[in-house]
Each structure stands twice: as C-alpha cells, then as structure tokens.
Amino acid sequence: MVKEVGKKLIAQNKSARHDYFIEEVYEAGLVLTGTEVKSLRAGRASLVDGFAMINNGELWLSGVHIPEYNEGSWTNHTPRRERKLLMHAREINKLASILKQGGLTVVPLSLYFKDGKAKVEIALAKGKKAHDKRNALMEKQANREVTRELSRRTSGKG
Numbered sequence: 001m002v003k004e005v006g007k008k009l010i011a012q013n014k015s016a017r018h019d020y021f022i023e024e025v026y027e028a029g030l031v032l033t034g035t036e037v038k039s040l041r042a043g044r045a046s047l048v049d050g051f052a053m054i055n056n057g058e059l060w061l062s063g064v065h066i067p068e069y070n071e072g073s074w075t076n077h078t079p080r081r082e083r084k085l086l087m088h089a090r091e092i093n094k095l096a097s098i099l100k101q102g103g104l105t106v107v108p109l110s111l112y113f114k115d116g117k118a119k120v121e122i123a124l125a126k127g128k129k130a131h132d133k134r135n136a137l138m139e140k141q142a143n144r145e146v147t148r149e150l151s152r153r154t155s156g157k158g
Contacts, residue, residue: 003115003116004113004115004116005115005116006114006115007112007113007114008112008113009110009111009112010040010043010044010045010110010111010112010113011045011046011047011110011111012047012109012110012111013047013048013050013107013108013109013110015048016047016107016108016109016123016125017109018128018133018136019127019128019133020105020107020123020125020126020127020128021125021126021127021128021132022109022123022124022125023104023123023124023125023126024123024124025109025121025122025123025124026087026091026095026121026122026123026124027114027119027120027121027122028059028085028086028087028119028120028121028122029085029086029087029117029118029119029120030061030083030084030085030086030111030118030119030120031083031084031085031086032083032118035068035069035076036066036069036083037118038069038071039066039067039068039069040066040111040113040118041113042069042070044066044067045064045065045066045067045111046064046065047064047108047109047110047111048065049063049064049065050062050063050064050107050108051063051105051106051107051108052085052106052107052108052122053106054092054095054096054099057089057092057093057096058084058092059084059085059087059092059095059106060082060083060084060085061082061083061084061085061108061120061122062080062082063080064080064083064108064111065080085120085122095124098124103126104124104125104126105124105125105126105127106122106123106124106125107122107123107125108120108121108122108123109121109122109123
C-alpha cells in the first residue's frame, strides 16, 4: 500500500484573516473517528465558526462542522462535536499563559492532510475593529492598483 505523501488542503477559514490580526500560527493534530476521516477525505468541512479552547491542560476545537459521512451507518459522528487537538504540552502551556492575559483567541485557519494525517493550522489572533477592516481593505485595493499600473507600464499599454 502506497503511503500518502504531501499536503492536501480540505478547508480554509478565509474570513479569519479578515476578522483577526494573526499573531502566531501553530500546527496541531486532530483526534477523529473513522467516519469523520472519510468525510474529510471527500473534501467536506467548514471552519467558519470554529475556535479552540483549553480545558484541563488539553486543547479542544469547537464549532468546526464536519458533515456526516453519506455511507456511514449508526456509527456516524455528530457534525459539530468538540474535537481534541494534539500538541506538545509546552506549546499548550504557552498558549494558556498567553490566553489568560486576555484580548486574544485561538482560531482555525486551515484543515488539511499532511502525509496522510489530519492536521489543523490554528492561530493566536486578536480581533479587528470595523475601522481596522476598512483600512486593510483600502490598503489591499491600493496595492492592487499599484501593481496593475506597473504591469500596464511594463507591457507598454499605458
């Protein structure tokens, strides 16, 4: 049997980068049931309402929707259950001490298979205010216009 190699993206939380300032990014493993893995292999998941929290020294992922597996029987999983994240204890302790200070949260950025194992990319993030979002959008549009103008000038159309 050939072992799966590489990284296969399943789901991304694009709104997280819009709604939060990303401070630090971590990779964590997921504890999943069989039907969850099969549903993920079919490329079905949503990270939109997801967040991570620490309970009793363990990191848990909540609000992530992995739909039921179509061919699953009575062994099917519940779509929005809490899932345990696998990280080193020192990393969890570091996150816990940062989160105790307040003002920050842990959000999932992407869900993927890496060498056949389900992984989630989580980020330590700070929420953006409405004016921060507007400023980021204006900056993005200005950069887009600059690159468009530069490419127009280099191609000789301007």
